[in-house]
Amino acid sequence: MINSRRISKPIQIGDVTVGGGAPVVVQSMTKTDTRDSRATIEQIKELEQYGCELIRVAVPDEEAARAIVDIKNEIDIPLIADIHFDYRLALAALESGADGLRLNPGNIGEPAQIKQVALAAKERVVPIRIGLNAGSLPQTSNRQLTIAERMVEGALEQIQLLESLGFDLIKVSLKAFDVPTTIEAYQLIADRIPYPLHIGITEAGTPRTGVIRSTVGIGTLLWLGIGDTIRVSLTAPPREEVTAAYEILKSLNLRQRGPVLVSCPTCGRAETDVVKLAEAVEAELARINRPIKVAVMGCVVNGPGEAQDADVGIACGKGRGVIFKKGEMVGTVEEKDFFTALMKEVEGL
Amino acid sequence: MINSRRISKPIQIGDVTVGGGAPVVVQSMTKTDTRDSRATIEQIKELEQYGCELIRVAVPDEEAARAIVDIKNEIDIPLIADIHFDYRLALAALESGADGLRLNPGNIGEPAQIKQVALAAKERVVPIRIGLNAGSLPQTSNRQLTIAERMVEGALEQIQLLESLGFDLIKVSLKAFDVPTTIEAYQLIADRIPYPLHIGITEAGTPRTGVIRSTVGIGTLLWLGIGDTIRVSLTAPPREEVTAAYEILKSLNLRQRGPVLVSCPTCGRAETDVVKLAEAVEAELARINRPIKVAVMGCVVNGPGEAQDADVGIACGKGRGVIFKKGEMVGTVEEKDFFTALMKEVEGL
Numbered sequence: 043m044i045n046s047r048r049i050s051k052p053i054q055i056g057d058v059t060v061g062g063g064a065p066v067v068v069q070s071m072t073k074t075d076t077r078d079s080r081a082t083i084e085q086i087k088e089l090e091q092y093g094c095e096l097i098r099v100a101v102p103d104e105e106a107a108r109a110i111v112d113i114k115n116e117i118d119i120p121l122i123a124d125i126h127f128d129y130r131l132a133l134a135a136l137e138s139g140a141d142g143l144r145l146n147p148g149n150i151g152e153p154a155q156i157k158q159v160a161l162a163a164k165e166r167v168v169p170i171r172i173g174l175n176a177g178s179l180p181q182t183s184n185r186q187l188t189i190a191e192r193m194v195e196g197a198l199e200q201i202q203l204l205e206s207l208g209f210d211l212i213k214v215s216l217k218a219f220d221v222p223t224t225i226e227a228y229q230l231i232a233d234r235i236p237y238p239l240h241i242g243i244t245e246a247g248t249p250r251t252g253v254i255r256s257t258v259g260i261g262t263l264l265w266l267g268i269g270d271t272i273r274v275s276l277t278a279p280p281r282e283e284v285t286a287a288y289e290i291l292k293s294l295n296l297r298q299r300g301p302v303l304v305s306c307p308t309c310g311r312a313e314t315d316v317v318k319l320a321e322a323v324e325a326e327l328a329r330i331n332r333p334i335k336v337a338v339m340g341c342v343v344n345g346p347g348e349a350q351d352a353d354v355g356i357a358c359g360k361g362r363g364v365i366f367k368k369g370e371m372v373g374t375v376e377e378k379d380f381f382t383a384l385m386k387e388v389e390g391l
Numbered sequence: 392m393i394n395s396r397r398i399s400k401p402i403q404i405g406d407v408t409v410g411g412g413a414p415v416v417v418q419s420m421t422k423t424d425t426r427d428s429r430a431t432i433e434q435i436k437e438l439e440q441y442g443c444e445l446i447r448v449a450v451p452d453e454e455a456a457r458a459i460v461d462i463k464n465e466i467d468i469p470l471i472a473d474i475h476f477d478y479r480l481a482l483a484a485l486e487s488g489a490d491g492l493r494l495n496p497g498n499i500g501e502p503a504q505i506k507q508v509a510l511a512a513k514e515r516v517v518p519i520r521i522g523l524n525a526g527s528l529p530q531t532s533n534r535q536l537t538i539a540e541r542m543v544e545g546a547l548e549q550i551q552l553l554e555s556l557g558f559d560l561i562k563v564s565l566k567a568f569d570v571p572t573t574i575e576a577y578q579l580i581a582d583r584i585p586y587p588l589h590i591g592i593t594e595a596g597t598p599r600t601g602v603i604r605s606t607v608g609i610g611t612l613l614w615l616g617i618g619d620t621i622r623v624s625l626t627a628p629p630r631e632e633v634t635a636a637y638e639i640l641k642s643l644n645l646r647q648r649g650p651v652l653v654s655c656p657t658c659g660r661a662e663t664d665v666v667k668l669a670e671a672v673e674a675e676l677a678r679i680n681r682p683i684k685v686a687v688m689g690c691v692v693n694g695p696g697e698a699q700d701a702d703v704g705i706a707c708g709k710g711r712g713v714i715f716k717k718g719e720m721v722g723t724v725e726e727k728d729f730f731t732a733l734m735k736e737v738e739g740l
Contacts, residue, residue, distance in 0.1 A: 043578075044571050073666075076659040100659030124658070177697030219653050219698070221642045222393050225614070229392075245653045245688070245697060248673050252654065254638035257603050258610035265574070265611045275656035277669040277687070283656070289603040293570045304568050304594045305601065307624035307632070309473070310425040310449030317422075320626040324597050338626070339594070348526030348594060349568070 044294065045267035050238040053169040053211050056120025056141035058095055060169075060213060060271050061238025066264065066296050067271035068287040069096035069240075070280040071124070076106035076113075083116045085280065090118055092284040093299050096271065098122040098144060107134035114139045122171070129155035136162050142213075144171040147203045148180070160207040169211035172200045175244050176218030176227075189218065190226035197231060212237045213271070217244035221259040228268050238270035249278045253286050260287075264294055301327040301388075304337040304349045312340035313360040314377060322381055327388070334391055336384070337366075346371060354387045356380055393643065394616035399587040402518040402560050405469025405490035407444055409518075409562060409619050410587025415645050416620035417636040418445035418589075419629040420473070425455035425462075432465045434629065439467055441633040442648050445620065447471040447493060456483035463488045471520070478504040485511050491562075493520040496552045497529070509556040518560035521549045524593050525567035525576075538567065539575035546580060561586045562620070566593035570608045577617050587619035598627045602635050609636075613643055650676040650737075653686040653698045661689035662709040663726060671730055676737070683740055685733070686715075695720060703736045705729055 052062025060067050070089055074081040076099045086097050101107050101123045114121055122142035123135035129151035132143055136159075143163060147156045147170075163170055174197045176189055184192065193216045204212060214237050216227040224243055232239065243259040246252035256274045263269050274286040291297035305320040306312075320338045327336060337355030339345030342364055345357025350369030357364045363380050365373045365387055375383040401411025409416050419438055423430040425448045435446050450456050450472045463470055471491035472484035478500035481492055485508075492512060496505045496519075512519055523546045525538055533541065542565045553561060563586050565576040573592055581588065592608040595601035605623045612618045623635040640646035654669040655661075669687045676685060686704030688694030691713055694706025699718030706713045712729050714722045714736055724732040 043575050071656065071658050073657045073661070074659060082659070102660050106659065175697060177699060220644070222644060226392050245655045245686070247652050247654045248669055250634075250673065251638050251652060253603065254606050254635060255642040257606040258614075258639060258642045261607035262611050262614045265607075265614075277654040277656055277666050279666075285599075286603060289600050290607060293604040293607045295569070295571060303596050303600060305596045305626040306594045307420065307626055308422045309420050310423060310431075310455065311451050312422070317626050317628075320597055324599065337594070348524060350526060 044265055047267045048232050050270055051210075051236040053213055053238060054167070055096055055122065055169055058120050064270070066269060066291055067095045068093060068284055068291070068297075069098065069271055069273050070094050070283045071098040071100070071273065073280055076100055076102075077109050079109040079112040082109070082113055086113070086117045086119070089280055089284055092281045093288055094119060094280075094284045096120055096122060096142070098124050100124045101131050101135050104131065104134055107131050107138055110135055110138035110140055125150060129159050132159045133162055136166055136168060140168065142169050142171065144173050146172055146174065147200050156203065157207050160204055160209040163211070164209050167211065169213055170204065170209070171213040171215060171240055172197055172204070173215045173217070173240070174200065176220070176223060177244070188223075188226070189220070190223050190230060193218065193227040194230045194234070198234070201235060201237070213240050215240040215242065217242050219243065219245050221255055224259050225262055228263055229266065232268050239268060240271045240273065241269040242273040242275055244275060246275050247277060249276055249282050252276050256286065257290055260290055261294065264290070264296060298333040300331050300333065302333070302335045303327060304335060304352050304355070306339045306341070306345070306348070308340040312358070314340065314358040314363070314380070316340040316358060319358070319380055323384060326385055330388070332391075334388065336388060338384070353391055354384070356384045393614055396616045397581050399619055400559075400585040402562055402587060403516070404445055404471065404518055407469050413619070415613065415618060415640055416444050417442060417633055417640070417646075418447065418620055418622050419443050419632045420447040420449070420622065422629055425449055425451075426458050428458040428461040431458070431462055435462070435466045435468070438629055438633055441630045442637060443468060443629075443633045445469050445471060445491070447473050449473045450480050450484050451475075453480065453483055456480050456487055459484055459487035459489055474499060478508050481508045482511055485515055485517060489517065491518050491520065493522050495521055495523065496549050505552065506556050509553055509558040512560070513558050516560065518562055519553065519558070520562040520564060520589055521546055521553070522564045522566070522589070523549065525569070525572060526593070537572075537575070538569070539572050539579060542567065542576040543579045543583070547583070550584060550586070562589055563587075564589040564591065566591055568592065568594050570604055573608050574611055577612055578615065581617050588617060589620045589622065590618040591622040591624055593624060595624050596626060598625055598631055601625050605635065606639055610639055610643065613639070613645060647682040649680050649682065651682070651684045652676060653684060653701050653704070655688045655690070655694070655697070657689040661707070663689070663707040663712070663729070665689040665707060668707070668729055672733060675734055679737070681740075683737065685737055687733070702740055703733070705733045
């Protein structure tokens with residue numbers, strides 16, 4: 043059975059609660075040039091439509107940090123500034139109204155500079171995510187440990203640095219490309235710190251293969267009860283990251299969003315083109331936001347039984363199909379009407 | 392850490408070992424009309440190219456059972472006949488040389504008929520998969536139990552039926568659309584029987600959403616150490632089931648097949664079209680069978696470090712990119728040459 047969720051110390055990023063038993067939060071990152079605030083706002087508005095709940099933007103320079111003001115004016119979800127190497131960018135992003143920071147204290151400056159950032163973030167009650175990636179482990183780390191152990195060690199150092207400055211609005215991520223390494227790192231740190239965890243697989247790849255790597259890692263961690271917010275990293279438009287995130291959460295019954303399509307894989311028993319019908323239905327369902335369950339089955343014999351908890355469905359036979367609701371047959375239709383008859387029932391729900 | 396694998400009692404399906412610590416076997420099912428042996432052979436030959444190791448065909452009638460003779464003559468992987476309702480189809484499939492059967496003894500006939508099938512399978516040393524789906528639970532099952540418990544109860548009855556006939560070349564599957572139910576059912580039965588388990592999520596859906604449901608279920612079970620053979624059920628051409636299966640196994644380092652592409656999700660720091668480049672590289676890598684790791688990274692600063700264990704990679708900057716091998720930079724290239732320079736290095740490996 044799915045493990046009970048690890049209860050972390052909740053933080054607030056704008057009006058979104060991460061951790062402490064709150065629903066797992068879906069986030070993404072813009073792929074536009076942050077300095078191009080128009081393009082960035084447009085991408086974020088699109089992501090909001092898909093259900094994105096937190097957005098991160100890269101802040102590589104002062105101009106990008108200043109652009110946050112305009113971006114924040116136009117968007118409805120909290121914004122997290124992603125900072126590397128320069129504490130001044132963190133200060134500027136806070137100045138511009140960022141709701142969260144992602145930075146590794148050890149790489150943004152000297153102790154006095156780190157302290158300045160921590161104090162400014164604390165004053166504004168803005169959380170910081172410490173995001174340690176396997177690819178950027180400190181050179182000094184103990185090479186006798188496993189990579190997962192070194193990631194945890196590196197993160198704990200960064201955490202202690204913030205804690206020593208009296209800062210505890212912390213969220214942590216430990217990402218690697220290797221899925222077992224990632225899972226192991228999160229399992230290890232889950233027991234050692236009270237903070238919420240942002241989970242994901244780094245550089246996972248394209249929508250074809252990367253989504254599978256991400257799903258194995260994120261899905262397993264969620265099953266183990268670990269994870270307060272997720273990001274599916276894909277080399278693809280960010281809306282695909284958001285839809286994939288919701289599919290993972292829906293499959294574990296952790297979140298609901300929009301319809302679920304049940305469709306059989308078809309086999310030598312199918313007497314109609316189930317693949318084509320399922321694809322058409324899926325495209326149509328993408329416009330619907332209600333959490334309904336729709337089934338497209340290739341055989342009349344098993345169809346209704348195997349999709350008995352669908353709200354509505356069709357079981358296709360030779361030239362004719364049966365429309366069913368909650369496992370009960372409610373009518374038959376001709377093959378040419380399969381799609382329209384099913385969608386009519388969907389709309390009537 | 393990934394759980395040590397449950398060691399099951401191995402069975403042989405043709406020359407393929409399932410269980411007993413053997414590598415997790417990838418299987419699929421044809422979507423052609425089995426009676427059309429030409430189309431079925433063609434589909435199976437294609438699946439063999441993608442690495443499919445066991446193939447199942449639907450046997451809805453005598454003609455389909457007879458077609459197995461021709462199909463077996465032309466293919467190189469073992470064939471499993473999928474039977475429902477009629478014990479004579481099971482006998483005919485055995486007669487035609489099927490290497491495995493998938494049937495639920497309770498639904499193919501009377502005790503004397505079931506016995507006839509079990510004896511014929513035993514004589515030929517042909518294993519039987521008992522495949523219980525949540526949608527076809529016996530009416531009589533105890534409704535006070537959870538669905539997962541009822542699935543296990545139903546499977547145990549079927550298993551005992553075969554065992555009582557002295558038959559133990561058994562493999563078991565327990566599939567549901569609901570992912571937590573499926574995982575729970577497999578966890579429950581894993582401790583109660585010695586037989587190998589075929590894992591999957593039923594009616595998972597299309598390549599866009601179904602692959603995620605399947606991956607959460609199969610990935611988590613494999614992480615838990617459960618699963619001897621997998622099928623990813625998708626409403627799609629079966630080659631997509633096979634490639635998805637390998638991606639799951641590769642992501643957990645359980646199997647290797649072909650290249651792995653590491654590619655960053657890109658962000659506001661990227662100064663070139665990483666998505667387009669990654670897609671082009673992925674398409675090209677699909678033709679290569681060697682287990683190499685190739686990286687496409689959107690930024691020169693973190694790229695080589697974050698993909699340090701890639702065999703070869705490119706980190707793209709503004710107008711220029713760096714080619715690296717095993718994390719070491721080996722040359723720079725112009726933007727127009729990103730793709731060709733990278734692929735040249737790949738070929739040179």
